[in-house]
Amino acid sequence: MSIRETVSSVRPAPAGRTGEAARGTLGGRTRPRRRSRSLTAERLAPYVLVAPAVLIIVVLRLWPLLLGVNFSFTGDGDRNGTAVGLDNYLRLLDDPLFRQALRNVGLLVLLLPVAVAIPGLLATFIFxxxxxxxxxxxxxxxxxxxxxxxxxxxxxxxxxxxxPANTLLGSVGLGPVDWLGDPDVAMFVVVGVHVWATFGMALVIFLAGFATLDAALLDAARVDGATLPQTIWHVIVPGLTRTIQFVFVTTMIGMLTSMFGLLYVMTSGGPEGSTYLPEYYIWIQQGQMNRPALASAASTVLFVIMLAVGLLQIRLLRRAGRVD
Structure with missing residues (x-):
């Protein structure tokens, strides 16, 4: 081998190629870092966006709820601030008005399917x-x-x-009805008025649910000669299972927590306490009887009832959806 060939074989690579190799090596090291940072940011983004709402719920909802539960174990009047254990809850069970309020809650649960079926059927006709x-x-x-x-x-x-209602009944030969003065009728009347006044929101929710319903299923049912009841039961109801679950829960919460205005104006809890509901009982104890600890105990019971009824409804509706 000559001297020229030996020198050319050990000659260093051009500067341009060395720079490109170096940049490639540095780029290979930095790209995984940038990629890991972007992945970390993507994972944290949902938590950052949800954090303000969670903070508001904790500060304005959960924390007052915990304070109310703690306050329900203290006394009223002379025993204000003193721990009394379960005395307030025992007083609730001994109070006939509160027991009547719980019976009315049971009545609301029985009437709940009717309150959900009315806007559901009307939304079906509109759809x-x-x-x-x-x-x-x-x-x-x-x-x-x-x-x-x-x-x-x-x-x-x-x-x-x-x-006018009794005048109309009299014109067809029926006797007058004491709609708001009969203990056996008043609660049904108030619930009926509440359903009439609030089913519009459930109607909108059902219409939004119909927007997600597969139109091909309705066309197939029509081609197969299915009647309207068969279409509703075998196509619409299974297709709107989640919407029905949501309407059931929100309607129940509304019936337990949004009827105070009607009760106050129409019956004031009467006649004979037949239209008492827990929320009206809570207002009486807090606003008129000055028993905030007892009212807190009643509020805690109402929260437990809503939670139990809501979870039970969701479980039953999910099981019915799986069976269908």
Whole structure:
């Protein structure tokens, strides 16, 4: 081998190639770091976005709830701030008004399927575009924008003993009914008025659920000659299972926590305490009887009832959906 060939064989590589190799090596080291940082940011982004809402819920909801539960184990009056154990809960069980309120809660649970079925059927008719469906959509939602006080005042006039309802019954030969003065009738009347005043929101939720329903299933049912009840039971109900679950839970919560205005205006808990509900009982104990600890105990019981009923409804509806 000559001297020239030996020198050329040991000659260093050009500077340009060395720089490209170096940049490739550095790029290979930095890219995984940048990629890991981006993955970490993507994983943290949902928590950062949810954090303000979680903070608001904890500060304004969960923390007051825990304080109320703790306060329910203290006394009222002379024993204010003193730990009394389960005395307040025992007093609730001995109070006939609170027991009546719990019986009325059971009545609401029994009437809940009716309160959900009414907006569900109306939404079905609107979805199927019955004649005048656009007008019905506006008319059905209109009561939802009215104040419970206004609704209660209107129905007080309509259902008075000498009001239009009894006048209409008299014109067909039926005797007058004491709609708001009969203990066996008053609670059903108030619940009916509440359903009429609030089903517009459930109607909107059902219509939103219909937007996710597969139209091909409805066309297949129509081709197979399915009747309207068969289409509702075998196609619409299974397709709207999650929507029905949501409406069941929200309707139950509304019936337990949003009827105070109607009760206050229409019956004031009467006659004979037959229209008491836990929320009205809580207001009486806190606002009139000055028993905040007892009211906190009643609030805790109401929360437990709503939680238990809601979970039971979701479980039953999920099981029914799996069976279908």
């Amino acid at each position: 199927l575009r019955v004649p005048g469906h656009r007008l019905y959509r506006s008319v059905y939602f209109f009561p939802a924008v009215l104040s419970p006080v206004i609704v209660g005042a209107i129905f007080n006039l309509l259902l008075a003993f000498d009001g």
